[in-house]
Amino acid sequence: MAKEYVKYVDVTKCDGCRACMVACKNWNDLPAEPTEFLGSVQSHAKTTADTWNVLQYIEHENGKGDLDYLFRHSSCFHCSDAACEKVCPENAISYTKYGTVVIDQDKCVGCGYCVQNCPFEVISLKTYKDKNGKEYRKSHKCTMCTDRIEEGLQPACVTTCHTGAMEFGDKDAMIQKAEQRVKEIKDRYPNAMVYNPQGVGGTHTVYVLAEKPSVYGLPENPKVPTSAVLWKDYAQPIGKAMIGATTMAVVGAFVANKFFSKKAGNDAEDGGGSHE
Amino acid sequence: MVEMNLNRRQFLKLSGATAATLAVVELGFNDKKAYAKSKEFKIAKATVTPTICCYCGVGCGILVHTKDNTVVYTEGDPDNPINEGKLCSKGTTLRQLYTSEKRLTKPLYRAPGSNKWEEKDWEWMLDTIAKRTKETRDRSFVEVENGVTVNKTERIASLGGAALDNEETYLLAKLMRGLGVTYLEHQARI
Amino acid sequence: MTNHWNDLQHTDCALIIGANPAENHPISFRWLTKAKENGGKIVSVDPRYTRTSAQADVYAALRSGTDIPFIGGMINYALENNLIHKEYVAAYTNGSFIVKEGYDFNDGLFSGYDETKRAYDKTKWAIETTEDGKPVKDETLAHPRSVFQLMKKHYSRYDVNTVTAVTGTAKEDYLKVCKTFCETGKVGKAGTIMYAMGTTQHTVGSQNVRIYAILQLLLGNIGLPGGGINAMRGESNVQGSTDFGLLFDNLTGYLGAPKATVPEHATLKGYLEKETPKTGYWSNKPKFVVSLLKAWYGANATAENEFGYQFLPKGNKNYSHINLFNAMYKGELDGTFLFGTNPVVGGPNAGKEKEALGNLKWMVAVDLWETETSSFWQKEAGSDPAKINTEVFLLPASASFEKEGSVSNSSRWMQYRWKAIDSRGEARPDLDIIHELALKLKKLYANSPKSADKPFLALDWNYGTGEEPDIDLVAKEINGYDLKTGNLIASFGALLDDGTTSSGNWIYSGFYPEEGKNKSKNRDNKDTGGEHYLNWSYAWPMNRRILYNRAAADPSGKPWSQEKAVIWWDGAEKKWVGNDVPDFKAVTAPTEPGGTGAFMMNKDGVALLFAPTLNDGPFPEHYEPFESPVPNAFSNTQLNPAAVVIEGDFNKKGDKKNFPIVATTYRVSEHWQSGSMTRNQEWLSELAGHMFVEMSEELAKEKGIKNKDKIIVSSARGEITAYAMVTKRFKPYSVSGKKVHQIGMPWHFGYKGFATGDTANRLTPHIGDANTTIPEFKAFLCNVRRAD
């Protein structure tokens, strides 16, 4: 078992330069995706299939009535208990030994179940055209540059981050660092917290947030949707079992019929007695 | 600060005018290709050349990865002490300076009154520019003004150059002053 | 920059004013973040709350164009509260000098003003000297005519109430800034001031910088690690291109261009006598000038012909950007070369600059892209092509990594760029283009007997015979040779004025001291102490990383403090030692004459609190911008009295009645300058794809504007359409009790490229600073309304 790694994001050190956004596009060869004017400096409302991380810009009036201009590098959290992995019908989504959650593009069928079940809404579908002009879809999100990690490199976004707002390293060390950092900034940001939600088993992108998660549009207590648990852990196995059971029943019925018909020598087509 | 065996492979070779570097920030592990990918690692077999960012005056080091006659990746040069491998959004995008479909690839000429560009070859362009320069210079050259030798032309201007290399700015300044140009300006003024 | 990027980590307080480094020099924040981790504070002073402000410990708003009151008030605060480093001031500045009787200051005007010429007679601001030319001093700083006392008196008018009433800053914010930054006056502390175009692009731009310098000198912050005044340059080689004299008034290395209007300049001898100070390092100027002439005219520069001095053009006026376009507008120019520049987007009053281009007979544009400037004649640019007779030559240039050469960053570090790939398509390096053009012209002029052609024929041009010049020959020519031996010169200390040495740019001399040792290629990144990385690249002059570092030691040669030590006098070794190259004569002991002259480039070796050299006064004084919504609260002199105003159609002026809103322009992190480089790239275009105008919620409400609405911004020069970005980060100012609104907008946009939008500079005025003529982009008047 290799070490698990965590991308540590200290939003209080981010200066909003967005190098992480282009580094991601550059490494992953993602096309640009022009958007409408959103009324702020922010370029994209949220992550998309071609934009795996988005820098959020939030003008927030804090408890003291002062203006905080908050930034957040938003991308896949790489949950330890990932809803996307759970709901993927093709087992295209898997955990790597580093703790990252990746989508196998060869297996992905573009069903979008992961898109709808991600508690952070960071997965998106992209429509492609094959050489015959036929459309097909694939699901995309941040890979944490698992290909780079395999080669001993850090994710592209972390590599380029100049303020130290992002670091990449051993999971426990990064979580510790986050907790330490929160203590340091409590004076400046009384609501500061480590965001490593346990509802999804903890994440491999761990944030030091300056404010409550809701200020960043993040769920306070994200978890794998109950529907997904019921579906994948109960409905689907039970459903499969039921298909099996009924199939077994009819097979049993078929065999029994053959068996009893012979034994009873009942050659009538309708074995029913009259109904007195 | 959590140290993660930031072993840098130091800058390797500097031979003549070209240099190659393999500067990567390594993690403390190297499980090669645990998850085998059919895709080749993007910068494997790429040539790496250090450069300095062409945007602001910070002067960050950038590594340009080239392969198959194109730029496949650009990233911060970890050896450069100014930026230690870090970049802003502009520096990170350096790659598209090469790959952008909007790059000019041919000399273009616009005739007086014309509403379109015409492609011309370099030779014709430079010959014609030299001719125009000479015509204007010859017509407007002032040798003496109020008894003082001034050797100037005030009908030619040269603007720009803040993005040129030092050697280029030097030659440009030398050529323009050599021709007698007084309207010599660049972006330091704006 | 007096210091360098890595050095920012040593600062105890960074006062960022007139700059937004988090957005425009992002990597500087790597070092500022380090400074913060070391306990340093960041102060952001800006009309709007920026990404830099978000990272600052203290933020204070100021109305555009009020830097002098803001800093003047800090000077007053430091003096009143005795927070200055008095020993430093007494030893290293001209604070102790006695000013002659002729100096006076009255209602915004210094003595010697000639209203008709809009100029001062600077001799009225002279320093009292002894018979042998030495300045008369009072080291107690108590003499009523001492610079120190005059300064104190001058800035006593800049009390907190007056200042904040002018700048519109909340008083408690202002005092917080004063307190935080003036802490660095303590020995052992160092503060830096970081600025950029928000400081310089004003009619008082030079004086804005000057007042920063005065504050820093009073606090004893110059020459120290983590100190200095640091101009953050916006272009990769705007430092180098300035060093190399791509400005009308500078030959290379800040040697002034000879002028037809100065009688003494008629001869080399006269020029040298007039321009060479008696003391200070500039007393060596003749060596640099003659060596430059030798580099340019080679064998054609001889003692007999004044080393070719007469070949140099002599102008008779100010040829700077604004005047250049004014001349073009009036049809006084026939041809123009444009090297990677886009004035139709980046120039002031850009609509007029575009019109001016149509008066050219020919234009050569060398660029990576088809810019708004090279295609100014197109219909999309609002032109009628049939009516424009300008012949346009657009030459495709190589990108920075498609060629090799060096660039000098803000820290004056000259770093080499290697070639990574062959140029795209038929693009060629600018060096090749300039070289081949020179060769073609040489051919056209060859054997001409005309005397007018002699200066050009005399120009030495030997960089190989092929179309591609040998860049190494260029580099060596810049460094210079000992012409007697043919060897490269070791440093500018070896340059001579007898024609036996050459150097294309004396300040760079020493970067290539021997064959095969181009130090701009140095890549040893080991920290040599103090994070100066002396073996990484080459910093001019002489590889010094902190300018004026002699001032980091006290007059006796001991560091003021161990925390901020750079160089010190080693009595045993009898030389200056430390972790940086001394910005001083290495063997001059503190006790020797000149041994305490920490500012050795200056006359008398001191820094100038009182600068009788500037066009608009020896002390920075507040004047309102060319277009201002309020009267000057400090005097009845509204506009900088020495600023040159172009009257008429070329520079229309807006009044506060029709245009009551203050506007400023700026850049965003994702685009660069006129945007031609970045708007032609998709990834950057998607990050910042729209032209917007930032405004306060209060102004938006007054004007019935909602966020994301299309709005029209108008000024006396023109109007543009853009999206409204209604933000809490802009707030109205209370200026002398009156509500003043300010808006801001990026100036990156044009109609070419992936990200397009209206050009902010259609609104900006054609008025310049009194010393540099840099246009006042940063404060002008406008109005806004909804587009529908």
Added chain:
Amino acid sequence: MSNYQKHPKANVKVRRFPKAFVWAHAINGLAFFALYITALPMYTDFFNWLYPVLGGPAMARLLHRIFAVVFIMPTFILLIFSPKFFFQWMKELITWKKRDLQFFSEFVKELFGFKFKHIKQTFFNAGEKINSVIQIFCAILVIASGFTMWFPEFFPRALVQWGYFLHNVGFGLGIAVIVGHVYLSVVHKHSRPGYSGVVNGKVPAWWAKGHYGDWYDEEVKKGNFPDLDDPKRKKGA
């Protein structure tokens, strides 16, 4: 041995279903099967080989959606062309009596080939009714949740998420019942004779009489079907 089978008119075909039902049922069945096939490779990896057969996941999805529309159509066919039948069917589904319960115990015997008795049934026997109820319930689940899955942008996220679950439940339950239903109709010897009912609407009189005594007798009274009862027995009854 059935008594009715011995009747001279035992093999007369009687109309059990209107044509509209035959079509509706066929379309419904085919669509269900197509939906099943097109979803199967996604439902279980075991059938991933179906993707290339179907022309790839995108094509499979497209087909699934086409058949989803087809799957909904029969309701409307019935409503338009045979509303009477439709409402009769609905009415039967909500009418439950003692005999319906008795039916089940006998049905299990019949299913496995034991000796069993026919409990007199109306047009639909209790088994069919339960089949119908479950299928309708499942169809509603599957169709409704299918909509949320197809057009997630128009529904709250939570609804879409529950949609996946409900689609699965609906399908699981439905398929289980369908397996039995199909088995009985095409394989099981006792119910197989009724298969022609969904092909051309007609079934052997004897079989109808045996399985749906009450209904058959009604139709006899109306004069639509031949009377298969032994007159003696009838009188004596």
